[in-house]
Amino acid sequence: MRVDDVSAPQTIAEAVAVLKRQPGALPWAGGTLILTSRGSDGAPVSVLDLGRIPELRAVSRSDRYLELGACVRLATIQALPGSLALQPLRDAIGLVGTATVRNLATLGGNVASRDSFMTCFPSLACMDATVELRDASGSRWTGIHSLVDGSGRPAFPAATLLTRIRIPTAPWDAFALHRLGEPTKGDAFASTFAAAARFEKETISELRLIASGRTLARDRALELSLIGKRLPLTVKDVEEAQEAAREQAIEAGFPARLAERFGAYVMSFLANVQEGGR
Amino acid sequence: MRTARASDLSMVGRLSDFPLLDAVYVGTVRSPVSRGAIRSISVPHLPRGYRSVTADDIPGSARIDSIGASVPVLASGRVAYRGEPVALIVGPDRLRVAEAVSMTAVRVDEEPASFGYEACESRRLVAAYSTDSGSVDAALAKAARVVDGEYRMGPQDHYYPEPQGAAAGFDYDKLIVFSSTQWPFQARDAVAQALGVRKDEVVVRTTSLGSHLDGKLWYPSLLACHAAIAARLSGKNALLLLSRTDDFMYTTKRAPTLVSYRAGLDEAGKLVAMDASVMINVGAYAPFGAELVERAAKAVAGAYACPSLRVAARAVSTDLPPMGAFMGLGTGPVAFAVERLAEDLADAAGMDPYEWRAMNVARRGDQTLGPPLRKGAPLDAVCDRLLAISDYPRKRSSFELIRKRRPDPSSPPGYGIGLAFGPQRPATALSCRDAQAPSVEVTLSKDSTLTIRSSVASGSGAVTRIWKRIAATSLGLSPEAVEVATPSTDEVPDSGPNVFSRRIGVVTRLIGSACDGLASKRFREALPITVRKSQRARSAKAAPESPLDDASWGAAVVELELDPVDAAPPVRGIWLVAKAGRILSREDAAAALERDAAVALGLCVAECLDLSDGPADPGDLRRYGLWRIKDAPPIQVEFVDDDAEPKGIGELAYSLVPAAFANALSQALDSPWNALPTCRRSEGVDDDS
């Protein structure tokens, strides 16, 4: 990669204006993904350095949400008070690089990847995060699932800035996070499994079972079929869920081995839910 | 730019810090294919001050002797592996040199390459070692039980703290070479050979070694030749530094090894015969081939008595880059294999693994390896303590109950604890081209400072402190008055290669002896006084010794619990007990063993490299998982008191931890685990490309 020029706006409005002029400009937050994924060849690019925009580094809290600017560093999120119900995200962040890399890497950079879903994505999806996107036509909030296209692939819109991520802070009764595949163990892409559940009067009131890597696998029909079921789930329900998850992952293009693993993690999560969750 | 003569650079710590004193950079042009005849080398037009170097430009010998092999300095006529150095580009700007390298076209008439080694054609066999004692076939035929096993250890990278390289510069008529090498005199000889000069016209100074896992015994000599030739031809200081990627792809790796056994037991579980085969993939040129097969063959029976033993160890050349030494020089994979076999044999005999070992351990007088053992293998002494601190017997029994009584036999039991016991052979010479008489010198100066000189001085600070303490105590000096000279081949005697814990096992003793000699002369002769001590080679007339005599011994226990879903084996603890003579510094020795155990465990579960289809590529480096210190489990180390002379412990963890780990994993899976490392790239991996 070669860089033609670098714009360093001081406000989001300026950044959006740059993108309007140069739709192909490369937004650069921490840049850790960019530097490790791009070679030194290729046409020169224009860089949009987002590091000088204070709003993108802001962290704010309300009763119901935690709002993070897209350039908030992963290490900053890890250091947030433990009382915030952020464990699924914290666990995911702990899988990213090393501590010093997490001092550079940003949540926005992790979410806005265009080649594959990165480690934080499934946790944020489980937590029903919403994202603020800004482009020349204005800004909008949308569910994080809007960043997934119909075939389960990343669909971050072009010429658009991710500016904020909003995470509901209502706690989850059970959650799990696991690496599903790792390049250092022979898998082409890192993949991550995230699951979360809430209970009400000994029934499952909410359930999320998500795996993502190059594509995203999530079977909402499966989740809905288990919502309302009494705990503990029957062996039959758990086994059927395992199989449904595995098939969903295959359909989403996961390699057979990882699809099998997804099913196994779904089964393990639902079985643990029977024992009182995490 | 600062300028200085190379000789003024008395100490360069890291090669990457070599001062850029009007130096030239050396880039390496490499073969693009694994095998074939070189048709042409097309170098782009080079600006003034830049030049290319091919085999035709080498002033001296185009091949260097490297531990039993003859290795081209630069390939000429034919290439034997992808990445083999074919030419050098030399010039003052690093980036322009790199650009010129990338633009240089090497055309080779490619021939089919062969990377497999398990079924060897005779023309690929480059070294062999075999023994045959007793009546193996007859004993196996009569055995009550016969167990077959195949155990594999894959290639792994040394992942040096600094990628390999070399620097060189002239000081009048002497060439000074800076090399991170375990064997500076070997590097000196290689450079002299390549330049066609006398050995005393070349000086090699050792830079910081860091953690090397025995990978810096000969390859640095090749790089030293490249830097030296560049310096000679350019008339300037020359610096060659491999990138991490190039180091990973082209320098030596642990030689992949397959160990196969057929072993027979009698009714009581006693080992009656063993037929073992060791196949080692040594890559191209096969340096160390003879050494690897001999050491592997002598390790095949481990610590056990076996009246009938047949061993065939073979080194097979393939079209991979030269494979190399890893800790233990061939014994590591075999130690893994024999300790896994021990567990399989115990299982076949229906015995507890420790009890099987106790029944079969080689006792005093045992002649499995030829000469009778003077002292038996100290299984009881070592394992009594180990079993106590690890609680092995109780845990093993509990885990066995879990294994046998689990409700669903199709799912793994999940808990495992494994034991391994074995030796580290004494710090003897390499069988080929080692120093005739490893030597050290000590000099007491007029100002009452003592200087210790040895070519293996570079390395562990703990060992250096021990030397200083011994010397200081012997002569009534303070340790601050003792210096250890930087190894420079013009200033220190040849102590041989820094391998097999030589620093502790041999050099420490020589220093003590030399200081005693100094003490006796001190008040009779004028200062400065220099005393030199050498280890005499064992007389050919002396009675032959068992390779296990004077070994250090150790045992390890590893406990693990599998992740219920992906069966990843988090290790809950490692326990190590060693009996290694008088321990000169318990704290330092314990720290070293703990560190080695952590690294050895990391090598078991991570650091996967698959060369079965060909040499490594940059993607393999990205996929090469590195364990971190946070991944290390609790590790407890103890020593058994022993009055014998100090012995080495540097290989023990690397021999014992892998086997103990695999034994634990086998129990936890209720299925034998016979290959390391556990992560496998090509097995069962889905095609995501």
Add this chain to the structure above:
Amino acid sequence: MIVEFILNGEDVSLKADPLERLSDLLRERFDLTSLMSDCREGVCGKCVVFLDGLLVNSCMVPAFKARGTEVVTYEGFKSTESFATVERSFREAGAELCGFCDSALFMAAGSLIEATVRPSEEEIMEVLSSVYCRCVTPSRALGAVKAALESSLGGKYGRAR
């Protein structure tokens, strides 16, 4: 482009390609050889520096990102109280290092001393693991950092003395 930042307490300005890595700039233009340019992918940790007070892999910082920042390398860190504390603690703990990773590990330990929240053992090992090192004994490194935390005088990173 012109890149201006504060380096070990001094204002510096140089011309650099926007994507030139900070690790390369520091080593080659300023001769700050304490950091090593090895993996160039944020894996080995041998190039860590303090960037606006945060320990980061300088190989992952392009020149344009260094503009207007405050960078402290090991050479600058060595003049601080935190360094003295860390160096002494490692020595007393017998946490022997090989000479390649020392500066990076000391900086990692230093970052823990300067943290506003006392780190747990897990957090200590997590930060130390930013530096890939085969030489250090894990328990000794942990012990060294814990001892350093006990005896640290605190203080902030700012311009080096």
